[in-house]
Amino acid sequence: MNEKLLAIENLTVSFDGFKAINNLTFSMAEGELRVVIGPNGAGKTTFMDVITGKTKPTEGQVFFKGRNLRPYTEHEIARMGIGRKFQTPRVYQKLTPRENLELSCVRQKHVFASLFGRTSTAEHRTVTGLLETIGLALKADIPAELLSHGEKQRLEIGMLVAQSPDLLLVDEPVAGLTDEETEKVGDLLLALAESHSIIVIEHDMEFVRQIARKVTVLHQGSVLCEGSIEEVQNDPRVIEVYLGQQPSISPHQMKILRIVTAMAWADGELSPEESNLLLTQLSCLFSDDREQQQQLREELRVYFLQEVPLETALAEIESEQERELIAKLSYDVIRASTRQGDPSPINQLEAIAFQELVKLLQLPPETLTRLEIEV
Amino acid sequence: MTVKSIETVAEIPQRITARKRRKALILEVAIVVVVALILLFVMPPLLTAIGQGVRVNQLGRFLALAIVALGIDLIWGYTGLLSLGHGVFFALGGYAFAMFLQLQPVPGQTPGQIPEFFSLYGVSQLPLFWQPFYSLPFTLLAVVLVPAIVAAVLGYLVFRNRIRGVYFSILTQAALIVFFNFFNGQQKLINGTNGLKTDTATLFGLQVGSSPIIQGAFYALSVLLLVGGYALCRWLTSGRMGRMLVAIRDDETRVRFSGYNPTGYKVFVFAISAALAGVAGALYTVQSGIITPKAMDVAFSIEMVIWVAVGGRATLVGAILGALIVNFARTLLSEQYPEFWLFFQGALFLIVVTVLPSGILGWFRTDGMNWVRSLIGRPQLVQTYPSLESDPEVVYERETLGDRESDR
Numbered sequence: 001m002n003e004k005l006l007a008i009e010n011l012t013v014s015f016d017g018f019k020a021i022n023n024l025t026f027s028m029a030e031g032e033l034r035v036v037i038g039p040n041g042a043g044k045t046t047f048m049d050v051i052t053g054k055t056k057p058t059e060g061q062v063f064f065k066g067r068n069l070r071p072y073t074e075h076e077i078a079r080m081g082i083g084r085k086f087q088t089p090r091v092y093q094k095l096t097p098r099e100n101l102e103l104s105c106v107r108q109k110h111v112f113a114s115l116f117g118r119t120s121t122a123e124h125r126t127v128t129g130l131l132e133t134i135g136l137a138l139k140a141d142i143p144a145e146l147l148s149h150g151e152k153q154r155l156e157i158g159m160l161v162a163q164s165p166d167l168l169l170v171d172e173p174v175a176g177l178t179d180e181e182t183e184k185v186g187d188l189l190l191a192l193a194e195s196h197s198i199i200v201i202e203h204d205m206e207f208v209r210q211i212a213r214k215v216t217v218l219h220q221g222s223v224l225c226e227g228s229i230e231e232v233q234n235d236p237r238v239i240e241v242y243l244g245q246q247p248s249i250s251p252h253q254m255k256i257l258r259i260v261t262a263m264a265w266a267d268g269e270l271s272p273e274e275s276n277l278l279l280t281q282l283s284c285l286f287s288d289d290r291e292q293q294q295q296l297r298e299e300l301r302v303y304f305l306q307e308v309p310l311e312t313a314l315a316e317i318e319s320e321q322e323r324e325l326i327a328k329l330s331y332d333v334i335r336a337s338t339r340q341g342d343p344s345p346i347n348q349l350e351a352i353a354f355q356e357l358v359k360l361l362q363l364p365p366e367t368l369t370r371l372e373i374e375v
Numbered sequence: 376m377t378v379k380s381i382e383t384v385a386e387i388p389q390r391i392t393a394r395k396r397r398k399a400l401i402l403e404v405a406i407v408v409v410v411a412l413i414l415l416f417v418m419p420p421l422l423t424a425i426g427q428g429v430r431v432n433q434l435g436r437f438l439a440l441a442i443v444a445l446g447i448d449l450i451w452g453y454t455g456l457l458s459l460g461h462g463v464f465f466a467l468g469g470y471a472f473a474m475f476l477q478l479q480p481v482p483g484q485t486p487g488q489i490p491e492f493f494s495l496y497g498v499s500q501l502p503l504f505w506q507p508f509y510s511l512p513f514t515l516l517a518v519v520l521v522p523a524i525v526a527a528v529l530g531y532l533v534f535r536n537r538i539r540g541v542y543f544s545i546l547t548q549a550a551l552i553v554f555f556n557f558f559n560g561q562q563k564l565i566n567g568t569n570g571l572k573t574d575t576a577t578l579f580g581l582q583v584g585s586s587p588i589i590q591g592a593f594y595a596l597s598v599l600l601l602v603g604g605y606a607l608c609r610w611l612t613s614g615r616m617g618r619m620l621v622a623i624r625d626d627e628t629r630v631r632f633s634g635y636n637p638t639g640y641k642v643f644v645f646a647i648s649a650a651l652a653g654v655a656g657a658l659y660t661v662q663s664g665i666i667t668p669k670a671m672d673v674a675f676s677i678e679m680v681i682w683v684a685v686g687g688r689a690t691l692v693g694a695i696l697g698a699l700i701v702n703f704a705r706t707l708l709s710e711q712y713p714e715f716w717l718f719f720q721g722a723l724f725l726i727v728v729t730v731l732p733s734g735i736l737g738w739f740r741t742d743g744m745n746w747v748r749s750l751i752g753r754p755q756l757v758q759t760y761p762s763l764e765s766d767p768e769v770v771y772e773r774e775t776l777g778d779r780e781s782d783r
Contacts, residue, residue: 078634090629
C-alpha cells in the first residue's frame with residue numbers, strides 16, 4: 001500500500017442506478033506511465049472524475065499517497081498533487097500563455113495571496129522554462145484564444161506541469177490533432193514521464209503504441225485486463241469489446257495470423273493479392289466447414305489492419321510444427337505479389353523481412369530445405 | 376557562462392515591458408487627475424455660467440451612479456457573474472446614511488427627539504437598530520460594511536453551492552424582491568414605502584437639501600470617491616487578482632483543477648462590488664434628497680447592468696462613461712419627450728447588443744482605433760501576424776468567401 005502512488009479499491013460509482021464504474025480495483029506505482037483505454041462508455045472519464053474529486057464514489061475508496069480522497073474537494077485534491085487535463089483544451093482564453101502558466105504555477109492560492117503576493121523570480125523562471133518546453137515561447141504574450149488547437153493542448157499540459165503535481169491525469173491529449181502534432185504531444189508526455197507519474201486516457205492506438213509501457217483496459221466500468229500493449233492487443237476479450245464480437249479463432253491462431261500478416265506488411269502495404277491469399281489459406285487452416293470459412297474471411301480481414309512487432313509475438317510460439325507452418329505461409333505470402341507477372345522475382349523488402357523471420361524461427365536446416373522443395 | 380547569457384537575454388524584454396508599464400501607469404494617473412480636477416473646478420462654474428446650474432447636481436448624482444457601475448463591471452465584466460440585485464446594496468448604503476441624517480438634531484427642536492415619521496405610526500421609542508446611527512464614524516462604516524456583509528453572506532451561500540450563470544442572476548433578483556417587500560412593509564421601522572427624506576435634515580447646522588456648501592461638498596466627495604473606486608478596481612483587476620477573476624469567468628472548472636477555490640474569490644469580489652454600491656447609494660441619496668424602497672426596483676437594478684453594457688464590459692472607464700451617458704441621455708430625453716425614454720432605453724440596449732457587443736469603449740479600442748489609425752495613415756493594429764491579417768488576398772478571401780452560404 002505505501003509504495004503505491006494511487007490505489008483504488010472496489011470502486012463503484014452509480015448514477016441513478018446506472019453503474020458507470022463497477023467494482024473497479026486499480027493501482028499504480030510512483031513514476032509509472034500508464035495508458036487507460038476502453039471503448040466508448042467504458043467509464044474512463046468517470047474514472048478520472050472520481051480521482052480528481054469531481055464525482056464522489058458511491059462505494060469504495062481512492063487512496064492517493066495513502067490518503068483517502070473522499071472528504072476532499074477538487075481544489076484540495078489538486079493542491080495535494082493531482083493535475084488533470086481535460087479532453088477539449090481548457091485554458092483561459094483571454095489570458096496569455098504566460099499568464100495562464102503563472103496562475104497555475106503560483107504556490108499560494110488563496111484570495112489574499114492573489115491580492116498582495118508578488119510572483120517570485122523562481123516562478124518567473126519556471127514559467128519561462130515551461131514556455132520553452134511546450135514550444136510557445138514566441139507566442140507567450142498573445143491571448144490564448146488565438147492559439148491553434150494543438151498549441152492549446154500543449155499549453156494545458158504545460159499548465160498541469162506548472163502546478164508541479166505528482167500525478168498527471170491526461171484525458172485524450174491528441175484528439176483532433178494532426179500526425180505531426182500528435183507526435184509532439186507524445187514526445188512531451190514521454191519527457192514528462194521521466195519525472196512524473198502519468199495516467200493517459202486515449203483512443204488513438206497509434207499514439208498508445210508510441211507512448212505505452214503498461215496498458216489498462218476498462219470495459220463497462222471494470223478493469224478488463226492489464227499488461228503490455230502486445231499482450232493487451234492479442235487478448236481475445238479486448239478484441240471482443242473493441243470489435244463487438246468474440247473472435248472465433250483462438251488466441252494462438254491469432255498470433256499466427258499476426259506474424260504472417262506482419263510479413264505481408266513488410267513493404268509497407270498490403271496488396272489485394274496478398275490479402276486474398278492470406279484469407280484463403282488461413283480460413284482453410286482454421287476451419288473445415290465451408291460456411292464457416294466464408295465468415296472467417298470477413299472477420300480476419302479486420303485483424304489484418306492491426307500491426308504488431310514480430311519478436312514478441314514469435315517468442316510465444318513454441319511448437320516446431322507451428323513454426324514450420326508460419327514459415328510456409330509467410331513464404332507463400334511474399335511470393336503472392338510475384339505471381340501476377342511482376343518482373344522482379346520477390347519484393348526486396350519482403351524478402352529481407354522473410355530472412356529475418358526465418359532467423360528468428362530457428363528452424364532446423366533440414367526443415368528449411370524440405371520447405372523450399374515443397375513450395 | 377552560456378547559461379548566464381541566455382538568462383540575461385530572456386530578462387531584457389521583461390525589463391522593457393516593466394518600464395513601459397510604469398510609463399503607461401504614470402500617464403493614466405495624470406489623465407485621471409486632470410479629469411478629476413476638471414470635474415471639481417471647471418464643470419460646476421462652467422455649468423452655472425451657461426445657466427445650467429441644475430446640471431451640477433445631476434452630474435454629482437450620476438457620478439455617484441458611476442461608482443455602482445464600477446462595482447457591476449467588477450462582478451459582471453471581469454468575473455462573469457451577472458448580478459441583477461445591486462439595488463439592494465445601493466439602498467442599504469442609502470438608508471444607512473439617511474438614518475444618520477434623520478437623527479441629526481434639527482435647530483429649534485428639543486434635542487434627542489426621534490424622527491418625525493415615527494409619530495405617525497405611534498412609535499415613541501427609537502428602534503434599537505437606529506441607535507448606533509447617531510455616530511458618524513459608525514454610519515460611514517455601515518455604508519461600506521453592511522452591503523459588503525450582506526453580499527458576502529448571500530454570495531457564500533450561493534457560490535458554495537456552485538450556483539452559476541442564470542441561476543445566480545435569478546437568485547440576486549429574488550433577493551432584491553425580498554428586500555424590496557421588507558422595506559416597503561416596515562412603516563414602524565423605516566417609514567415603509569415613503570422612504571427617508573434627507574433634504575430637510577441638517578448636517579453641521581446646515582440644511583442638507585438647500586445648502587450649497589453641503590451639496591458642493593457631496594459633489595466633490597462623489598468625484599473623489601469615484602476616483603478612489605476607480606483606483607481600487609484598477610488595482611484589483613490589474614494584478615494577479617485580476618487575472619484570477621478573468622480566469623474564473625473563462626473557465627471556472629479549470630480554476631478548481633488548478634488548485635484554486637473560486638468560492639473565496641467570488642465572495643470577495645461580490646462583497647467589494649456591493650460595498651461600492653453602498654457608497655454610491657449614500658452619495659446619491661444625499662444629492663437627490665430622499666431614499667425610498669424604489670431604489671430596489673427591479674428595473675433600476677437592470678438599468679445598472681445596461682450602463683455597463685453600453686460603456687463596455689470589462690473596461691472600467693467604459694462603465695463610468697456608460698453610467699454618465701445613459702443617465703444624461705435619460706434626463707435630456709425625458710425632458711423633451713417624457714413618455715419616450717423607455718423606448719430609447721430599449722433601443723439603446725438593442726443597438727449595443729447587436730452592433731457594439733463590446734460596448735462603446737470596447738468598439739473604440741478595436742475597430743474605432745483602427746479607423747482613427749487609417750485616418751492618419753498608420754497601419755492597422757494586428758493581433759496575430761501582419762501576414763495573416765493585412766494580406767489583401769487573405770482579407771479578400773475572408774470577406775467574400777468566409778461568411779457566404781454555399782454557392783448555388
